[in-house]
Amino acid sequence: MVSATSFQIDLPAQLIERAQRGDVAAFEQIYRRFERPVFTLALRMLGEPEAARDTLHDTMLKAFERIAQFRGDAPLWAWLRQIATNEALMRLRRGDHLNASRDVPDFDTLADDAPAPWAHADARALEAALAQLPAVTRSVLWLYHVEGQTHPEIALAMGKTTSFSKSQLARGTARLRAILDPETAEPEVEPCLLPTT
Amino acid sequence: MPAADNLSLGEALRALPLAAPPGDNWAVLAERLPRARATPSRRHRLVLPAALAAACAVAFVVVQRTHAPADTATVAHVAASSSTNGTDAQTVSSEAESTRLAQLQQRSAALERWLRDTGRNAAPLQGQDLAAATEIENLIGLVDVELAAPRQTQAQALWQRRVGLLEDLTALRYSNYRLAAGGEVAAAYSID
Numbered sequence: 234m235v236s237a238t239s240f241q242i243d244l245p246a247q248l249i250e251r252a253q254r255g256d257v258a259a260f261e262q263i264y265r266r267f268e269r270p271v272f273t274l275a276l277r278m279l280g281e282p283e284a285a286r287d288t289l290h291d292t293m294l295k296a297f298e299r300i301a302q303f304r305g306d307a308p309l310w311a312w313l314r315q316i317a318t319n320e321a322l323m324r325l326r327r328g329d330h331l332n333a334s335r336d337v338p339d340f341d342t343l344a345d346d347a348p349a350p351w352a353h354a355d356a357r358a359l360e361a362a363l364a365q366l367p368a369v370t371r372s373v374l375w376l377y378h379v380e381g382q383t384h385p386e387i388a389l390a391m392g393k394t395t396s397f398s399k400s401q402l403a404r405g406t407a408r409l410r411a412i413l414d415p416e417t418a419e420p421e422v423e424p425c426l427l428p429t430t
Numbered sequence: 431m432p433a434a435d436n437l438s439l440g441e442a443l444r445a446l447p448l449a450a451p452p453g454d455n456w457a458v459l460a461e462r463l464p465r466a467r468a469t470p471s472r473r474h475r476l477v478l479p480a481a482l483a484a485a486c487a488v489a490f491v492v493v494q495r496t497h498a499p500a501d502t503a504t505v506a507h508v509a510a511s512s513s514t515n516g517t518d519a520q521t522v523s524s525e526a527e528s529t530r531l532a533q534l535q536q537r538s539a540a541l542e543r544w545l546r547d548t549g550r551n552a553a554p555l556q557g558q559d560l561a562a563a564t565e566i567e568n569l570i571g572l573v574d575v576e577l578a579a580p581r582q583t584q585a586q587a588l589w590q591r592r593v594g595l596l597e598d599l600t601a602l603r604y605s606n607y608r609l610a611a612g613g614e615v616a617a618a619y620s621i622d
Contacts, residue, residue, distance in 0.1 A: 239448055257463055264456055269448040276449050286451045290459055297463050299572070304588055307579035315575045319568040326564075352437035356446050363443075378440035390571070406439055 238380050239270040240310040249309055253301045260300070264293055267310070271317045274380070278321040278372040280364055288324060292317040314380065322390055325368055350414035362412040366405055373401040374409075527586060534589035541596040545603060552606035559602060566599045 244263065251259035268289065275288035295316050303312055351359055363371055369391070376382040376390075377398070384398040391398070555563050573592045577585070 238444075257460065260463065261456060261460070264459065268455065269450055272451045273449045282449075282451070285449075286455065289451055289455060293459055294462060299569075302572075302591075304576050304584040306582055306584050306588070307576040311575050311579075312572060315571050316568075319571060323564065323568075349437060349439065349442075351439055351442035354442070359442060360446060374439075375443065378438075378443045409439070 238310075238314070239273060240267070240314045240380075241308075242266050242270070242310050244309055246305070249300070249303070249305070252297075253303065255301075260297055263296075263309070263313075267293075267313055270310075271313070274314070274317050274375070275321045277363065277375040277379075278318075278368065279324055280368055280371065284324055288317065288320045292320045295320070318376065318380070318390060321372070325372065328368070350410055354413050358413065359409075362409050365412055366408060370401050370405040370408070373398055374405045377402055531586050531589060534586065534593050537593050538589060538596055541593065541600050545596070545600060552603050555602070555606060559606070563599060563602050566595050566602070570595045570599070 244266070248259050248262060252263055271292050272285050272289045275285035275292075276282060279285055279288065292313070296313055299316075303309065354362070363374075366374070372391075373387055376387050377384070382390075384395045384402075387393075387398040388395045554560075570592060573588055573595065577588050577592070
């Protein structure tokens with residue numbers, strides 16, 4: 234999958250080495266470049282600016298603690314993104330969002346070739362639609378489409394199955410369609426909660 | 431935002447503008463940085479004394495199995511080396527590195543297998559143990575990011591670190607497994 238994540242910022246090796254030696258000024262340069270990508274990732278996953286800001290803070294603190302362990306085989310942005318994802322997921326776990334997996338109704342009946350409403354939606358409308366999704370569903374969408382993670386990778390990070398990731402992606406995509414273009418969406422059917430006898 | 435009719439959801443999401451946090455968050459962070467460097471991985475460190483003790487037992491139960499093929503490989507390697515006169519030292523060194531890398535990978539796989547097969551019978555971790563396990567798993571994730579890179583110059587160091595972290599995690603899970611097993615395992619592999 235081709236990924237054009239906003240994290241993809243290459244840094245000079247010298248800057249990383251200085252930060253690894255504990256040079257706070259060098260680390261500040263790294264912070265300044267990644268502040269918005271980290272905050273955006275956290276905001277998309279958690280949906281709350283305050284929680285996203287805390288995630289940014291904790292991510293950068295951990296990055297500073299651990300940067301000396303970074304060996305340099307992978308780009309620093311990928312390493313930093315992993316810390317940010319972990320921090321956001323930890324907050325989702327604390328809020329018990331990862332167990333709330335059945336709160337997006339199935340829209341599997343929608344045709345795959347239905348017109349994509351996000352092609353004509355402006356950024357604000359798409360952001361508003363995203364905000365209506367449950368945090369875990371939105372996180373799967375974001376990690377898959379924007380950060381380029383695979384279903385097995387998402388499943389592992391969330392402590393769930395690959396099917397869970399796939400189903401969240403399908404349901405979230407269908408839900409976004411329904412929010413952005415309610416006229417073409419299938420009617421939303423509430424799950425039947427009748428007691429079994 | 432791109433406006434093509436066939437715009438994929440991924441393209442639409444990636445085209446969203448970056449969000450900026452309010453205020454000067456660097457100033458708040460900068461105040462904590464020197465202390466952060468002075469106390470690295472605090473939560474992870476808390477679990478290590480217990481992990482080290484339990485690792486003695488785990489080493490017997492889990493890791494020993496992975497040593498057998500590695501030892502055989504080492505013996506074969508030494509035999510091969512000694513029977514070849516004038517062997518290039520660089521080649522021997524490279525072979526030794528490959529052997530060591532294979533050992534680490536086998537050990538990593540064995541520990542993961544144990545965690546998957548046996549660890550699932552353990553009682554769920556709670557409180558500080560859960561936090562420590564999550565942190566170790568996150569650290570393994572960071573190592574894996576580097577191991578996934580196409581260019582590998584530090585593979586042995588990374589695999590060594592991965593095995594070390596898996597051993598810590600195994601020790602943590604093993605303690606719970608012993609509790610869930612009602613002491614039977616503890617009796618068999620006592621570390622006291």
